[in-house]
Amino acid sequence: MNKDVSGKQAQILEFLREFIEEKDYPPSIRDIQEGCAISSTSVVDYNLRKLEDKGLIRRDREVSRGIEILGAHGRRPRIVEVPMLGTIAAGQPIPVPTSDRFGNDSDETVAVTEDMVRGKSNVFALRVKGTSMIEDLIDDGDIVFLEPAASATNGDRVAVWLKDRGEVTLKRYYHEGTRVRLQPANSTMEPIYTAPENVEIQGKFISSLRPSE
Amino acid sequence: MNKDVSGKQAQILEFLREFIEEKDYPPSIRDIQEGCAISSTSVVDYNLRKLEDKGLIRRDREVSRGIEILGAHGRRPRIVEVPMLGTIAAGQPIPVPTSDRFGNDSDETVAVTEDMVRGKSNVFALRVKGTSMIEDLIDDGDIVFLEPAASATNGDRVAVWLKDRGEVTLKRYYHEGTRVRLQPANSTMEPIYTAPENVEIQGKFISSLRPSE
DNA sequence: AGTGACGGCGAACATGCGTTCGGAGGGGCC
DNA sequence: GGCCCCTCCGAACGCATGTTCGCCGTCACT
The missing domain is CATH 2.10.109.10 (Umud Fragment, subunit A)
Known part of the structure; x- marks a missing residue:
């Protein structure tokens, strides 16, 4: 699997960081869709799954905005x-x-x-x-x-x-x-x-x- | 207006902090309801409005989990x-x-x-x-x-x-x-x-x- | 007793939002 | 071409979730 994210996935990750930084809560899938100019929510979902597979984010399924960034650049130090x-x-x-x-x-x-x-x-x-x-x-x-x-x-x-x-x-x-x-x-x-x-x-x-x- | 929160409102505020600290995203109204053993979502809503009036939290209306804690104890230092x-x-x-x-x-x-x-x-x-x-x-x-x-x-x-x-x-x-x-x-x-x-x-x-x- | 503010209740409603599904290009490979 | 895999589309489905509304009990004041 391609471990280094690129293109859309990197863009989503970046958007996630900015959104959380600004609003203090994670974006919804549709927020991401708009923010990254993606045509369908399913594409967002698809790429979020990819990011999750790669261990870069964690998702709470069935929970609105249940996205959490992992890794050195996401985990906020307490x-x-x-x-x-x-x-x-x-x-x-x-x-x-x-x-x-x-x-x-x-x-x-x-x-x-x-x-x-x-x-x-x-x-x-x-x-x-x-x-x-x-x-x-x-x-x-x-x-x-x-x-x-x-x-x-x-x-x-x-x-x-x-x-x-x-x-x-x-x-x-x-x-x-x-x-x-x-x-x-x-x-x-x-x-x-x-x-x-x-x-x-x-x-x-x-x-x-x-x-x- | 009673500026010092007490009872239910303080409890909700405390729950908010703990929930966000643990999960990294804000709770839904129903999460709060369960967590604070409140009988109705409308009671939660009512008290959240109170807290908002008092300037202790900020809510993004129509947005799931759009709650943000304000004030010295909520604002995370950058x-x-x-x-x-x-x-x-x-x-x-x-x-x-x-x-x-x-x-x-x-x-x-x-x-x-x-x-x-x-x-x-x-x-x-x-x-x-x-x-x-x-x-x-x-x-x-x-x-x-x-x-x-x-x-x-x-x-x-x-x-x-x-x-x-x-x-x-x-x-x-x-x-x-x-x-x-x-x-x-x-x-x-x-x-x-x-x-x-x-x-x-x-x-x-x-x-x-x-x-x- | 009457009144009004306050806090609470429970149900219904309308939307927000995650998920699913059929389908479609676009490579790489035989 | 035929076959897989990856990525993307758009629409629909259905639960999650914020909001509203009518009603009730308590308390203070008149």
């Missing part, structure tokens, strides 16, 4: 909207992310492709203020994605709540005997030493993103 | 597929991105939200090999997005083709009198000095992305 809960590393407390997501609609969110938060489900985002993690390549203004966590292993980058100071900060976490060392990734800054009871881990670092201004 | 043309900073030449995009379908691409390449149209991506730009927060393994360019102003981060070496590298560009200085952002590395005729600018840095492994 987008996740991550709630942006505030700013970190400069004093302000952040609210603990509630598992109750309902009613959050008015909150600011960042939309990212799902590979930024791979696998995780309750991810939240914080905007970084300051350069204390610069050597971990996290700059002022970057966005970090965290997953809720209550504990960490040494070396993890975590958002911690310092009870005595009433602030939240992003640091590397080291439990050293009877104390906890919160290590900035910035050689001009000193680590924070404190008692384990004074720290409350809020989230674990997943990934960071530098918004292109 | 995704752009950027061609990944190769690796940069360790010797291998990269092909010049051709303006002829046709037939590129088999090439590897990265899908990112459009804000990573804001405004630009012919962006391409390269995977960074090495740490020569580490102080610009570009690490080994990062992906950089570049726009085609033939010239640059001092301080720009550019991908340049070094004719005598036959390689491409990512550096900061400084034109200094009769020579060009290509400055790594890594204090352990020395700049490259060369003649202007020897360098050919291939692209200008737009943004970088650290894939979460």
Whole structure:
């Protein structure tokens, strides 16, 4: 079978992409017919079957507009909207992310492709203020994605709540005997030493993103 | 008018999101009816009109499944597929991105939200090999997005083709009198000095992305 | 009680839309 | 020519689906 689509089939495929991009729902067979100047719906059907055979689209039979583009150029990467809960590393407390997501609609969110938060489900985002993690390549203004966590292993980058100071900060976490060392990734800054009871881990670092201004 | 949807309308909206997320095309009114355990199609229609009045969805009348979710939670951020043309900073030449995009379908691409390449149209991506730009927060393994360019102003981060070496590298560009200085952002590395005729600018840095492994 | 807005019901209607079918050119092959 | 395979036509068929319409119960207000 001719694997590389050509002519009419390529045209239909292209039309599919444009239509979906524009309208957010797939075209009907007759939409395709008009859009590609094809004389009969059966020709469209015929070529759609071909495309389906070649694995380029998937059709839900008996369902209006039940066409879905497959393959690298059709499969839309999943987008996740991550709630942006505030700013970190400069004093302000952040609210603990509630598992109750309902009613959050008015909150600011960042939309990212799902590979930024791979696998995780309750991810939240914080905007970084300051350069204390610069050597971990996290700059002022970057966005970090965290997953809720209550504990960490040494070396993890975590958002911690310092009870005595009433602030939240992003640091590397080291439990050293009877104390906890919160290590900035910035050689001009000193680590924070404190008692384990004074720290409350809020989230674990997943990934960071530098918004292109 | 009651702006905050509740009960049945919220349920329908939620069903819409889930259905589209799963199937990639909108549900029919009867799909909604079943999915939300509603007794009549007219009730669905009634509530859809309400939702439309409130500006939460858009309907294409007389069109099957012509429902589109609006608002922050419905509008999918645009995704752009950027061609990944190769690796940069360790010797291998990269092909010049051709303006002829046709037939590129088999090439590897990265899908990112459009804000990573804001405004630009012919962006391409390269995977960074090495740490020569580490102080610009570009690490080994990062992906950089570049726009085609033939010239640059001092301080720009550019991908340049070094004719005598036959390689491409990512550096900061400084034109200094009769020579060009290509400055790594890594204090352990020395700049490259060369003649202007020897360098050919291939692209200008737009943004970088650290894939979460 | 009367009234009117609101949300819901169920049936019928009119179209949208996928599918099917007989048929017709146009190669490639014997 | 005769025979297959691919592609395309046009029309008809029939289920899918959006829409309309009359009617009902509830609630607030008068």
